[in-house]
Amino acid sequence: MSKETKERNVELIEKSKEVVRDAFEKYDPAKCAITWTGGKDSTTNLWIIRQVCIEENIGLPQVITIDEGDAFPEITDFLVTISKKWHIDLKWLCNFDMLKSCQSHLGNDIQVKDLDERNQAELKRIEFNLKSFPFEAESYAGNHLMKTVVLNKFIEESNTELLFMALRRDEQAARKEDEYFTHHEAGHLMPEHTRVSPILHFTERDIWDNTHLHNLPYCPLYKIGYRSLGARTSSNPGEVGVPAWEQDIENVPERAGRRQDKEKAMERLRKLGYM
Amino acid sequence: MKNVILLTIDTLRKDVLGCYGNQNKLTPFIDSLQNKSIKFTNAQSTGPYTQASFPGILTSSYYLEYGRQKKCSPKRTLISEVLKKSGITTAGFHSNPYLCGYFGWNRGWDVFYDSMQDEVSDKIPYIKGDGINRKVDQWLSSYIEDDHYRPFFLWTHYMDVHEPYIPAREYLNKVDPSINLSEDDMLDLFKEIILKRDISDQKTVKLLKKLYDAGVRETDDYVKNFFKILEKYGVLKDSVVIITTDHGDEFGEHHGLSHDGKMYAELINSPLLIYYYNCTQEVGDNLVSNIDIPPTILYLFGLEPSEAFKGHSFLPLENYPQKRAFGEAIGKTSNQEKETDQPIYFYRENDLKIIYQESDKSWEMYNLNEDPQELNNLINISDKSKDMKKKIMSQITR
Numbered sequence: 001m002s003k004e005t006k007e008r009n010v011e012l013i014e015k016s017k018e019v020v021r022d023a024f025e026k027y028d029p030a031k032c033a034i035t036w037t038g039g040k041d042s043t044t045n046l047w048i049i050r051q052v053c054i055e056e057n058i059g060l061p062q063v064i065t066i067d068e069g070d071a072f073p074e075i076t077d078f079l080v081t082i083s084k085k086w087h088i089d090l091k092w093l094c095n096f097d098m099l100k101s102c103q104s105h106l107g108n109d110i111q112v113k114d115l116d117e118r119n120q121a122e123l124k125r126i127e128f129n130l131k132s133f134p135f136e137a138e139s140y141a142g143n144h145l146m147k148t149v150v151l152n153k154f155i156e157e158s159n160t161e162l163l164f165m166a167l168r169r170d171e172q173a174a175r176k177e178d179e180y181f182t183h184h185e186a187g188h189l190m191p192e193h194t195r196v197s198p199i200l201h202f203t204e205r206d207i208w209d210n211t212h213l214h215n216l217p218y219c220p221l222y223k224i225g226y227r228s229l230g231a232r233t234s235s236n237p238g239e240v241g242v243p244a245w246e247q248d249i250e251n252v253p254e255r256a257g258r259r260q261d262k263e264k265a266m267e268r269l270r271k272l273g274y275m
Numbered sequence: 276m277k278n279v280i281l282l283t284i285d286t287l288r289k290d291v292l293g294c295y296g297n298q299n300k301l302t303p304f305i306d307s308l309q310n311k312s313i314k315f316t317n318a319q320s321t322g323p324y325t326q327a328s329f330p331g332i333l334t335s336s337y338y339l340e341y342g343r344q345k346k347c348s349p350k351r352t353l354i355s356e357v358l359k360k361s362g363i364t365t366a367g368f369h370s371n372p373y374l375c376g377y378f379g380w381n382r383g384w385d386v387f388y389d390s391m392q393d394e395v396s397d398k399i400p401y402i403k404g405d406g407i408n409r410k411v412d413q414w415l416s417s418y419i420e421d422d423h424y425r426p427f428f429l430w431t432h433y434m435d436v437h438e439p440y441i442p443a444r445e446y447l448n449k450v451d452p453s454i455n456l457s458e459d460d461m462l463d464l465f466k467e468i469i470l471k472r473d474i475s476d477q478k479t480v481k482l483l484k485k486l487y488d489a490g491v492r493e494t495d496d497y498v499k500n501f502f503k504i505l506e507k508y509g510v511l512k513d514s515v516v517i518i519t520t521d522h523g524d525e526f527g528e529h530h531g532l533s534h535d536g537k538m539y540a541e542l543i544n545s546p547l548l549i550y551y552y553n554c555t556q557e558v559g560d561n562l563v564s565n566i567d568i569p570p571t572i573l574y575l576f577g578l579e580p581s582e583a584f585k586g587h588s589f590l591p592l593e594n595y596p597q598k599r600a601f602g603e604a605i606g607k608t609s610n611q612e613k614e615t616d617q618p619i620y621f622y623r624e625n626d627l628k629i630i631y632q633e634s635d636k637s638w639e640m641y642n643l644n645e646d647p648q649e650l651n652n653l654i655n656i657s658d659k660s661k662d663m664k665k666k667i668m669s670q671i672t673r
Contacts, residue, residue: 261375261376261377261389261391261392262377264375264391264392265375265377265391266372268372268400268401269372269373272400272437272438272610273438273469273470273611274373274610274611275611
């Protein structure tokens with residue numbers, strides 16, 4: 001790795017650590033939580049926060065992961081293995097009520113009337129008014145219940161004030177103006193909280209440089225071509241068989257696997273009444 | 276001639292254009308193009324909604340040929356793929372989610388803008404025509420740097436006529452200044468009337484048609500600005516422009532709204548103009564289909580026909596062999612397609628059109644000469660029924 005890359009890496013990490021320290025000055029670590037998907041970004045993020053905690057002698061905040069019911073087994077294995085290795089008490093969050101109503105089977109129909117009060121209220125909130133929907137990563141209602149609702153519920157029940165996320169500015173044009181800290185006002189069924197993304201200034205290339213430079217663990221799916229990992233049924237490899245970091249990262253969108261595009265397309269189609 | 280430009284306007288009914296007889300002056304600019312165009316009076320779409328029709332327009336194949344898939348099958352060949360291989364630059368700009376990269380329509384394009392990375396307004400979930408034009412302008416400004424640029428194929432698609440029918444105030448005023456609706460009111464109409472397919476109140480249906488008409492008037496200005504951009508970069512005189520739609524829209528003609536899985540005139544009849552600055556006005560009354568567009572584009576570029584394409588070039592007019600058209604879709608009855616919805620087909624030969632719906636095995640046949648609105652079902656009285664049934668079945672079981 002070139003000298004420039006190494007120097008850049010030192011600066012990137014120092015900037016991230018500053019953000020983390022700043023976060024711990026403003027918020028009680030006991031009221032913070034770290035999201036970790038097992039993907040490359042949130043693993044890098046966790047690695048940096050963990051270092052600051054060790055350096056500053058602060059207890060690592062609660063680490064959480066959301067089981068959307070459609071995870072790659074490779075990701076689940078990765079989370080289990082690295083939790084052990086890094087001594088992390090990982091909290092697995094899941095919308096069990098929803099899994100119960102479809103017998104945990106992807107594609108099964110979920111009857112809205114079988115869901116609990118909170119889930120029904122959440123569906124009303126997003127103006128979903130059909131009687132049933134299939135449990136799949138691409139279903140709008142399913143996605144909302146398995147992810148957003150689970151997270152909101154956790155924040156509420158644990159009184160979390162600050163959530164560590166792993167967004168990167170270069171992920172989409174719309175994020176160019178993003179700040180490290182974003183405050184979320186309380187809304188209907190959405191508790192007030194702040195989100196912070198210490199690795200906001202990392203690019204996809206920086207993530208891989210950092211991973212290799214410091215020998216960070218990563219999910220083996222990246223090695224066979226995935227560049228962005230989401231739910232199993234909605235993630236596709238970029239170039240099959242070519243490790244993510246050897247692909248044309250600078251010119252081919254990270255989501256050529258198209259998870260986000262799919263979500264965007266689905267969201268627009270839903271607004272047009274097609275979903 | 277150097278370039279070919281395909282301009283498609285989503286959901287554009289043939290009968291709203293002045294050049295096809297509409298008296299409401301909704302398309303003054305497009306109408307002005309007919310002096311330098313071949314105007315087709317019998318163009319048919321291959322299907323009544325985007326997913327059913329665009330396989331015809333961009334891949335010269337029918338919707339259900341490769342099974343019932345949401346994505347553009349890798350077995351289809353896009354016109355962009357053929358052209359790119361021939362050294363022609365290909366650029367596409369649109370904002371129809373069903374045609375985005377995720378659904379596989381990004382193959383073969385040197386430049387492909389599907390707007391999925393951009394933010395759209397909450398009420399109108401697509402980039403409007405002016406936004407699409409800006410993208411085209413940006414691309415052309417960098418592409419046409421010297422006079423020796425490579426020939427290009429440009430596809431531009433506007434969504435503005437498509438529901439939720441929220442036209443800009445300015446255009447609503449041109450259609451009917453007495454309509455006093457806010458954007459929220461219009462969105463409510465879309466949700467309460469269009470999505471529920473509620474045609475119980477004739478007045479509301481007429482009001483919705485006016486909102487639709489205003490969208491047409493608005494789009495005509497986008498087309499005008501698009502031509503201005505082509506002129507600004509000096510490419511208009513070097514380009515043939517094909518203007519058409521993917522399908523029409525219904526306002527109660529057959530007891531429905533929007534564009535479901537039906538095969539009637541208001542959805543299947545398409546406007547089709549081929550503009551060239553040096554062309555003299557001509558009318559083509561051949562029965563042509565949008566499946567013929569990719570072969571026509573190859574013809575215009577002077578390229579050999581492709582075996583991947585089912586259609587025939589409709590140019591030169593006198594060589595066009597077909598006198599029949601076919602289309603297929605899923606007979607869905609709302610915006611949302613259900614797994615249990617069954618296919619529907621139409622087949623047309625001269626003035627006869629037969630429709631077969633698989634769900635209830637029902638047949639309809641219309642004589643378009645006597646009954647252009649397709650209201651008088653002849654299937655049980657015409658002596659041509661048997662022959663037409665045979666012909667459509669041979670298409671279905673191809």
